[in-house]
Amino acid sequence: MSARRTFLLMILVMGFASGQSKRDPRSVAMAGAYTTIADGIFSVGYNPAMLAYQQDKPFMLQLFGLDFGIVGNYLSLANLNAISGDTLYSKGEKPGHPNFDNKSALLQELKEGGGLNFFQDLHIPLPILNFSSGNMALTTNTLILQNYRLPYGLLQLILDGNADNPEIDMTMHFEVMGVTEYAFSFAIPFEHVSFGLTVKYLQGLFYFGIDPDSSYANLVTTDDALYGQGVYYIRQGIGGSGVGVDLGMVSRDINGWRFGASIINALGSITWNKQNMIKGLLDGPDNIYGNDDDLFHFTWAGQALNDSMAIRYVYTIDSVNASTLSNANLFTNNSPEDQIVSALDKDGKLPEFTMDYPAIFRLGMSYNMEDILISSDLWTGFSNSMFAHKGWRWSMGLEMTKFEAFPLRIGYAWGGSDFQELGLGFGFHKGPVIFDFGFAFRNGIWIHSMKGLNLSLQLTVTSLKSRKAKPKKSTYGPAPKPDEEGTAVKAPVDEGGVESDSGEEETTKYSLPDAEKQ
Numbered sequence: 001m002s003a004r005r006t007f008l009l010m011i012l013v014m015g016f017a018s019g020q021s022k023r024d025p026r027s028v029a030m031a032g033a034y035t036t037i038a039d040g041i042f043s044v045g046y047n048p049a050m051l052a053y054q055q056d057k058p059f060m061l062q063l064f065g066l067d068f069g070i071v072g073n074y075l076s077l078a079n080l081n082a083i084s085g086d087t088l089y090s091k092g093e094k095p096g097h098p099n100f101d102n103k104s105a106l107l108q109e110l111k112e113g114g115g116l117n118f119f120q121d122l123h124i125p126l127p128i129l130n131f132s133s134g135n136m137a138l139t140t141n142t143l144i145l146q147n148y149r150l151p152y153g154l155l156q157l158i159l160d161g162n163a164d165n166p167e168i169d170m171t172m173h174f175e176v177m178g179v180t181e182y183a184f185s186f187a188i189p190f191e192h193v194s195f196g197l198t199v200k201y202l203q204g205l206f207y208f209g210i211d212p213d214s215s216y217a218n219l220v221t222t223d224d225a226l227y228g229q230g231v232y233y234i235r236q237g238i239g240g241s242g243v244g245v246d247l248g249m250v251s252r253d254i255n256g257w258r259f260g261a262s263i264i265n266a267l268g269s270i271t272w273n274k275q276n277m278i279k280g281l282l283d284g285p286d287n288i289y290g291n292d293d294d295l296f297h298f299t300w301a302g303q304a305l306n307d308s309m310a311i312r313y314v315y316t317i318d319s320v321n322a323s324t325l326s327n328a329n330l331f332t333n334n335s336p337e338d339q340i341v342s343a344l345d346k347d348g349k350l351p352e353f354t355m356d357y358p359a360i361f362r363l364g365m366s367y368n369m370e371d372i373l374i375s376s377d378l379w380t381g382f383s384n385s386m387f388a389h390k391g392w393r394w395s396m397g398l399e400m401t402k403f404e405a406f407p408l409r410i411g412y413a414w415g416g417s418d419f420q421e422l423g424l425g426f427g428f429h430k431g432p433v434i435f436d437f438g439f440a441f442r443n444g445i446w447i448h449s450m451k452g453l454n455l456s457l458q459l460t461v462t463s464l465k466s467r468k469a470k471p472k473k474s475t476y477g478p479a480p481k482p483d484e485e486g487t488a489v490k491a492p493v494d495e496g497g498v499e500s501d502s503g504e505e506e507t508t509k510y511s512l513p514d515a516e517k518q
Helices: 003-017 025-029 048-053 077-082 102-112 152-160 277-282
Strands: 060-072 115-124 131-133 136-151 167-169 173-189 193-210 216-221 226-251 257-272 309-320 331-333 340-342 353-356 360-368 372-381 393-400 408-415 419-430 433-442 452-462 487-490 506-509
Touching (some): 025 408, 025 419, 025 433, 025 452, 048 173, 102 152, 193 257, 193 277, 226 353
Antiparallel strands (some): 060 131, 060 452, 131 136, 173 193, 193 226, 216 226, 226 309, 257 353, 309 331, 309 340, 360 372, 393 408, 419 433
């Protein structure tokens, strides 16, 4: 392997070895209420305008992080316990329990969620390449996203049969993607408000998923038999590129209050199957991608897939009834050799396909007291894809800094894809060391009811001056003002620079100019 390829592979492996990016531990603990309180490099991905208020703070450099999340729409300890046993009952079926209806409740919850869903995400930065100084920041972020959905029609068929459903949608959803963001952010302060901008280069690593526009599956019930058919077109992308833009604005601090808004990925898309360095990293010693010496490739039916291959899986279910159950030809599908198809266009080139990068709109406000910071956000996505959800979500977070070196945090969110979330966390800030930990119960607020979790931690360093939330108050009082007699009266001050009520005055005699004496 060449030295160049070894070096690039080391960078990629380091990126997958430690992680955190868009979702730092402080935001996890405060349930995402972050638009107007994010600090330094962690404002990227929430509101880049917050960088405008970093000029009086030293630099920030992230050394290590880890952020992992998984969530579903049904499976929890409480739900599994509720349906445990040998039978699911509908209303009135269980003797002595006329209101017991766990099967209908289960079906209703699965219907509202569009099936049985699972979403997993991992956020990964490249060490040392997450840095902020003044009103500018340079950040990197690798996202590994996986999304699965079993269709509601399949679950309904298993639990409720097909008597009332002449045609059942059986289309499944599957998607896995890896993307690295390289972002440069800056903010411009004005008198009452500041504006921020993030420009991102999106490096597509890999994509593998079912194309929703070219895939479908159903099951049809007639008086005589069951019929069904399905076509799944599974496409892959190795290497892609695109650009993204974040916009943000935030007000200055007004008696502790701050207001802001941002659009994350206001512009953003990734075009797959472009020529880039990813294939050069993965193609192995022979410099040909899609065979056994590759460092990584997708496989289907034991065969390695090169970047010009896609999968087209077709099946049929024919005349299923009591008399034909023993027929071996009831279920047929195309052979593995026919399932792997060429994805080349008419010119013999790889077809490029473009995916929109999900956008998120955020509104936020916060109130900063002496030892308590309260923050609230309202946000929504514009599509139901990857990390975005087309539904409003509200969150509120509380950070207690009574002990400045050991902040404590709690947050609650309601709405969106997770419905409700409870976050908890703490930090250790001493000198140049900033360590934070956050944990969240997702789609539930207790251990027995949560349907997912989020775990996040990070280690960041700054200068020996550390990062202070607020500048210290001046120990000097107001400048002396002369009275008509030529005496300057100076109000005594306490240690915090506030005028004392003791009533004592300090006077200083001095001579007025002759013109003023007249």
